[in-house]
Amino acid sequence: MEFLLDPAQLMLQQSVARFLQSQCALDRVREIADAEQTIADDVYESARDLEIPGILIPEKFGGVGLGFLEAALIAETLGYAVAPVPFTATSVMAPTALLAGGSDAQKTEWLPRLASGEKTLAVGVTEQIARRTGYGVTALDGKLDGTAMFVLEAMEADAYLLADAAGAFHLVAGDAPGLDRNKLKTVDRTRSVAEVSLDSTPAEVLPGSVGNGEPLHATIDAGRLMLAADTLGAAQAMLNQAVAYAKERRQFNRPIGSFQAVKHMCSEMAAELEPCRSLVWYAAHSVAAIPSEARLMICHAKAHLAEVGQFVARTATEVHGGMGFTDLLGLHYWFKRIGFNRQMLGGPELIRDDAARAQGLLADSPG
C-alpha cells in the first residue's frame, strides 16, 4: 500500500518543471500573449525533445507509453508555468479517442505523428457536454455540416477530431473544403479555441465510435482530468506567489503575512488546495487501476478543482492588494487560465450532475 508518486514520476515532473522554468518564464508567456499567438514554438520544440506529446501513446506507435498519472503530472506542471503549448487536446484527448475508436489505419497514420509532435489534432466535443441552440455537427455519408464551438487547441492544429450529434468522432483535415475556422478570443491568451463551421465537409469517421459512446466519454474524461491537473498547478503557483509576497510586502512596519487576516487567507488556500493533489492523483491512477471508479473520481477532480481554483485565484490576487490587479505582476495569467479550465468541458454544476450519474443517483443513470 503506497499512495505516493514513485521516483520516476517525481523525476519526470521535475525535468518538465526545470525546462519550463528556463524556457517559459513569465516574460516569454507575455510575449506570446501580447503577440496574440497561442503557441510558443520554441517551448513546444523543447517539449517535443522531452517526448511530452507522446506521453500516453503506446511505444508501438512511437510514444512513451506512460499512464494518465504521468500525463496529469505534466498538465499540472504546464499549468504551474501557464505554458502556451498544446497538450490537453492533441496529446491526451486525441490519442484517447484514436486508441478507443480509431481503425488500425487511423492509428498508424496519426498516433506516431502526434507522439513526435510533428502534427497536432484539435478536439471538439462541446456539443456533447453543453450544446447551445443552433450549434452542433451532423454527419451524413462521410460529410459533416454544422458548427462545433470551443474546439480545443484549434488554431495551431493540423486537423480536427470532432464529435457529431450522435457522439461519433470524425477526423477532418485542416484544409478540407467547406471548413471555416474562427478564432475565439478568450481571457486566457495561453490556450487557443475556435469555432469550426462545416459545409458538406468531407470527414473520416472513427469506426469504433459509431453506436458506441465509450470513446467519446473516455475522451471527455481524459480532457477533464488534464484541466483539473492544470488548475492544480496554476493554483499552486498563485498560492506560492501570494505567500512570497506576504512575507516581503510591509505595511504598518511589519510584513503583511504577520497579520492574521492575511495569514489566514494563505492558510485557507493551502488547506483547500493540498487535498486536491491527492484527488487528482487518485482520479488519474484509477483510469487504469480501478476503471469502475474512474469517471466518478475524474468528475469530482474537475468540479472540485474548478471551485478551489477559483477560490485560490481570487484570494491570491487579494493578498497582493492593488498589485494583484495590475498587469505588472502578471498574476492575471494564472487567474485567467484557472477561469478557462473551469468552463471548458463542463462547468462544475454540469459535472457534478455527471458525478451523480456515475454513481447511479440520477433517474437516467445506467443501472
Next chain:
Amino acid sequence: MDLAYSDEYEAYRVEVRSFLEENKDRAPAVGEHRTRSAREWQQLLIERGYAACIVPRRYGGAGLQPDILRSRILAEEFACARVPAGDSGDDRIVPVLLELGTEEQRQFFVGPSVRGEISWCQGYSEPGSGSDLASLQTRAHVDGDDFVVNGSKIWTSGAKTAEWMFCLVRTEPDEPKHQGISYLLISMDSPGIEVRPLKQMTGDSQFNEVFFTDCRVPITSIVGKRGEGWFVANATLKHERGGLGDPDEAEKRFGYVLDLMKEETINGQRIIDIPSYRDRAMALQGRILSMKFNGMRCLSHDIKGEDPGLARWIVKLQGCELNHQVAGLAIDVMGELGVLYDDSPHLRDRGLWQHRFMMDLGLIIGGGTAQIQKNLIGERVLGLPKEPKFEQPI
C-alpha cells in the same frame, strides 16, 4: 503507486476478521466501560495483540513493534464488525508515561490503564487560558513532600468518572510562561477537588469544571522535571491532534446522508432528485474524497517514516469542518423534520444529526480552534512571520 495490501497484511486482515467472527459475542456493548465483561474483553484483546499493541509486556501490554498498517487494519475490521476496539489504555497519557515517566510511575499506572481498571481526565484548559494555554494560572507550590494545588480547570471530559487527572500547573511563577509549568498526576479522590458538570449546547454534560483548593499532591507525581510541563504536554497534544477530523468518518457519515436523500421525499419527489440538493451533496462528496485520499497519502508517508508535512497539518481543520457540513446537509435534507430533537415524534435517526451538527462545531473549536490551526499552518508550514506578541506578566 500501489493501493493493494501485501499478502502479509491481507493474511493479518483475515486473521482479525475470523477472530471477530468467533469472539464478537463476548464483546461489551459500545460505550460499556469498567464492567467485568469489558475488562475480560480487553484482556483477551491484549493477549491476541489487538489492544495495547506497542505497550511493552512488562507493563501489561502486548509488546509488539509499531506497525501502522496493522493498526489501520485493526481499526477498520473492528469498525466494520461494530465491535468496540480495544483501549490502548489512554492514548494521551500511556505514551507519555512510557516516554517520559519514571519507572515507578510506569509500573504503577500503565498496567491498570491498559487493562481499563483506571481512567484518566485531562487538566489543561482554564477559564482564562484557552488558545493561549501556556498562560495558565493554576498554581502549585511545594510544602514538605507535597505540591499544594490551587486554581481551576475547564472542558475536562470524564472528570466525574476518572480516577486520575494529568494536569498542567504553574510551579515556577518567576520563569517565562512556557518554562514555568509542571505536569502532575493527580488522584481525583484527593481532598480539595470539586467537579462541577458543564452543561453544553447539545443538552449533555460531557465536560466539567474542576476546582482545586489547597489540594495536596505528592511531589513524586510529577512527570519530567519542574518547569518541563509544556514539553511533556506537547508530547500528549501530538497524540490527541492526530485523531480529530478522521476523513474515513466523514465518508461513512456522508453515505448515510445519501441514503437519507433517497428515502426522504417532498411533494412526492425524492430529495436526491431535486437538483439543488443533489448539487450540494455532490460538492460535499468531492471535498470528502479529496480528504480521504489526502489521508491515504499521509498514511503512506507514515509507513515510510516520512513527515507528511502540509497534508497532515490540514487534517484537523478540514476534517472537523467536513463533518459539520455533512451533519448540516442531513438536517437540511430533512427540513422541518431536521429540527426535531430529544424524544419527539417523527424523529429521524434518533436526532443524531442535530446532535452531531452541534458536537462537530464543538470539535471545530476544541483541540486547537480553527483559527489556531490556521496560524499553525501559516507559520509552521508556509513560513509566514508570527504576529508581534504583547506579553503580560503572568
